[in-house]
Amino acid sequence: MPDDLIAIVEESEDVDSTIISRVRLEILWALSELGEDGATARHLKAGLNLSDGVLYANLKKLVGLGYLRSEKVTLEGKELELYAITREGLLAWQRVRSWLCKLLGCGGELCER
Secondary structure (H helix, E strand, C coil): CCHHHHHHHHHHHHCCHHHCCHHHHHHHHHHHHHHHHCEEHHHHHHHHCCCHHHHHHHHHHHHHCCCEEEEEEEECCEEEEEEEECHHHHHHHHHHHHHHHHHHCCCCHHHHC
């Protein structure tokens, strides 16, 4: 077994395994791109093509972990929930993205996304 593979496996201990799911990674990725402005659940649902149940269950978990913050906002007369990535969430996202890129052997622009 190559030494770099062993190092990658050992590095997985630094990654929060509770965010290793397609939906949670997509949410963190999207919100990391949007920065402090964040997005409403409606926008995340449309952009990520998720059902309400899947979206809200994962948003709730990520808020509970401290990786997202949520606040009520009024938009066009409707009260909506706005979600944004926290500093802790951004650091967790960067760690898992870096680890996945090493694991998959991708590099360059692909890993910059």
